[in-house]
Amino acid sequence: MEYVTAVPHPRTPAAGPARAGRRSLAVALLCGALGAAVALLATRQEWAEGTATVAGGAFSLTAKGSDVTGVPAALAIVGLAALVAVFAVRRAGRFAVAAVLALSGAGTVAAALAGASDSSALDDQAAKAAGDTSATVDALSHTAWPYVAAVGGALLLLAGLLALRYGRLWPAMSGRYERDGTPRPRRGPQTVDPDRPEDLWKAIDRGEDPTSA
Numbered sequence: 351m352e353y354v355t356a357v358p359h360p361r362t363p364a365a366g367p368a369r370a371g372r373r374s375l376a377v378a379l380l381c382g383a384l385g386a387a388v389a390l391l392a393t394r395q396e397w398a399e400g401t402a403t404v405a406g407g408a409f410s411l412t413a414k415g416s417d418v419t420g421v422p423a424a425l426a427i428v429g430l431a432a433l434v435a436v437f438a439v440r441r442a443g444r445f446a447v448a449a450v451l452a453l454s455g456a457g458t459v460a461a462a463l464a465g466a467s468d469s470s471a472l473d474d475q476a477a478k479a480a481g482d483t484s485a486t487v488d489a490l491s492h493t494a495w496p497y498v499a500a501v502g503g504a505l506l507l508l509a510g511l512l513a514l515r516y517g518r519l520w521p522a523m524s525g526r527y528e529r530d531g532t533p534r535p536r537r538g539p540q541t542v543d544p545d546r547p548e549d550l551w552k553a554i555d556r557g558e559d560p561t562s563a
Contacts, residue, residue, distance in 0.1 A: 371519030378512040382433035382451065385505025389426035389458050392499035397465060400487035402476035411487055413471040415495060421461035422499045429454035429506040436513050437522055444517045452510025458503025466496035 393415035401408045416423060432451035439447055472487040513520075 368519070371516055374512045374516035375520050378509040378516075379433070381505040381512070382429065382509035385455065385458075385502045385507075385509065386426045386430040386433075387502070388505065389422050389462070389499050389502030392462070392495045392502060393420075393423040393426075395495040395498075396493055397495050398469065398472055398490065398492050400469075400472045400476075400490040402472075402487055408488070411472050411475045413475070415462075415465065415499060417471040418465040418468050418496075419461055422458045422465070422503065425454040425458045425461065426502065426506065429458070429510070433509060433513075436517060437520070440522050441518075444520075444522075445514065448510055448513030448517050450510075451513055452507055455503045455505070455507030455510050458506060459500045460503075462496045462499035462503060465499075466492055 395415060396412050397415045397418050398413045400411050402411055429451050432447050432454060435447045436444055436451065469487060469490050472490060476487045
């Protein structure tokens with residue numbers, strides 16, 4: 351009588367979470383890295399432009415995103431660091447880092463949208479150019495780059511939400527080389543051959559007395 355070993359169907363219940371974990375991991379890595387890069391790139395571009403009147407003449411003023419606000423760039427770097435740190439921690443630590451990732455994305459979006467209508471950077475330039483602290487910029491306009499930075503923040507936020515939802519299914523860094531806290535046994539003093547000068551020098555380097563043997 352032959353016994354046939356049952357082969358599990360490829361679509362087992364355990365395959366669903368594993369597949370979801372792999373897909374969410376790939377999407378989170380892509381969104382996080384792309385979002386941070388987009389936000390950093392956008393902050394280096396021109397966000398606002400206008401004119402200032404000095405001695406009866408007008409000249410143009412421009413302000414980059416980093417001149418308007420440094421928050422989106424800073425939070426993008428924090429989010430990128432959190433994305434990498436997700437794989438270095440487990441359980442509660444992973445949840446906390448994922449929350450930092452999501453919050454950095456949300457903060458990037460909020461700061462970028464707030465900077466889309468901010469005129470303080472150009473007002474400061476106009477005041478310096480006119481030599482009058484009450485001078486303000488004229489014909490103020492904004493580019494689309496603040497909204498591009500907001501899109502980058504949204505991608506970081508999505509990566510954080512995916513980490514919060516599926517992070518428990520993601521792999522972590524190997525603990526092969528981590529110490530478990532168990533004290534390592536101390537090696538006893540090695541035998542020193544007094545007829546071998548190299549053994550004597552090695553014993554001295556180890557802090558041992560070669561003459562006590």
